[in-house]
Amino acid sequence: MRVASVVFASPLPQLDKEFDYFIPTDLEASIQFGSLVSVPFGKSKTTKTGYVVGIKNESEYGSELASVSSVESSLQLITPEQYELCKAIAKRQAGLVGELLSTAVPKRSVRAEKHFAYSVSKTVNPAQSSRVSRSFVLPGLLDVDQEVHWSTLFAKMAAEHISKGKGVLVVVPDFRDMEVLERAIHSSGLAEKAVRISSEDSLTQRWFAHLRATSGIPLITYGTRGAIFAPSANLGAILVWDDGDDSQIEQSSPYWNTRDVALSRSELEHCDIVFASHSPSAEVARLIEIGYLNYQETQLQTPPVRISETAERLDGETFALISRTLSENKPVLIQVANLGYASAIACLKCKEIRRCSTCQTALWIDPTKTARCRSCKQSYSAQCSCGGSSYRPISVGSKALTDQLSRSFPNATVLHSSGAERVTNIERKGILVIATPGAEPWVEEGYELVVFADSLNMVGLPRLRALENACSKWANALAKCSRTGLAIYVGITGRLADQLRSSKFMEIVREDAVERMEIGLPPASRTLNISSANKNDLSDLRERLQLELPEARLISETAINIAYTYAIATGSETAEKVVRITAELSRASKKRKPGQRVFFVNMDDNKVI
């Protein structure tokens, strides 16, 4: 009898391996790689479902095998390429294949499957061309320049691969970029060849899209970060828009990010890879620096820039410019770093910064004017523990500025836009938009005036990536400027001001990255962050890591976490050691509830420093 290797989409470490089962002869015809099967498991009376990831003549397992109970779906629900990718990423991120399977294969909808009309074509992939191109493209900065717009470039590249019978994978940060990309795909006449993988679609839609993507026909598979794991027949290229955006990082274990998965996948499937953004991430800057990525600049038309060196948020001249532009019935955009009314508050009576009583995180005033903890979301009354009932805002947020400017410009339409509002576009007239980074609405022909009200605060943050992140946020908002528009940075001086005058984001980020690399910080290295609720477990871990990972550099330590940097080249050995050590210590740990993790391992934490 033939043997099937089965994997389970489970986050339990004990189940993170392949289990072999006999295939009853009557089921053999309905089982292929990627089929979903039910199998007996342990002493349980109910069966477990898992994917077939191998069919062989015999098993290496020492004792007697059980048999597959039934076939749930004989379609190829996961491709061999997807499985190899999951294994590679799990290994590198010190995580489990089981955790990634649910990203690679969405939740099943039996109804959608019944109506699935595509015949599965088992096309034999043509011989791989040995020439693979890897590049970073800095597209036209202004969105109004359709010819050099990133979505136009992506649609062109996709069309080229499709015409050669190759599949294309496109990943963008969020729904706004999805809309833009979709428009470009549709106007290039590629809609029939495209399939969307989005967590915002219904279960049925997602499952149908997944089945279409596994059907063996080369397609343009596009979506948000999870789409990097999507099936794609005869993959010719992976296109990633804005790899440095925060939403390109998965926030749950094993904490992968689109860029690194895309790089692994392009190596595994020998396909082209293209990164594009208005301002590069430090990691992309490094890959260009070491010659891995080829840098392609499209001709740039940059808007005129004015630098206001005052520390004031809106100086007199900026204020006058806003007023004039609005009176000319043209749109104005103000980018503000923080959401809500205040990013922190100090009690007027005791002068202390108010903090959450459980986690000690500074409280902020959210868009509903409620004092709230940023990390555990709990709301607090206006009253401080000292009895004081009034506070002073530390940094004024987007809502406060919106209220303030509504009073200053009583005749203008003042609009607030943040991640919550989902304003994607506005009419072209005298509207004043106050937006948080990434939530700037699109307007035809672009804004006549773009003001970066918090420039100084953004670069002044005590974070490794402050400058890189600021550049990305500015560049993306600058893209919404009109051809005749003006951009104003408030509070910037010196060399950075000179570079910003000509929108030299590539140069700014490259210099910043090189400087960091010289002292061994990311992007020359990656950050390993391990957290644990138990102090003793964490100190045991610290000891073991000091012994067995002497090359890793301790960079931060608190009661609940410990962080190191490690050289990128040592990544796989580091991950292997971390897996072994945390597994041993988890087993030895006294205080632990069943099924609960002792350690949370993030092999690439870009927030900790």
Place this chain on the structure above:
DNA sequence: AGCACGCCGACT
């Protein structure tokens, strides 16, 4: 999920 195994304390 549910069973076997083994370590340890209580009792004969």
Place this chain on the structure above:
DNA sequence: GTCGGCGTGCTC
């Protein structure tokens, strides 16, 4: 020396 309670590990 034996019984049994329960925490731990394994399941192809």
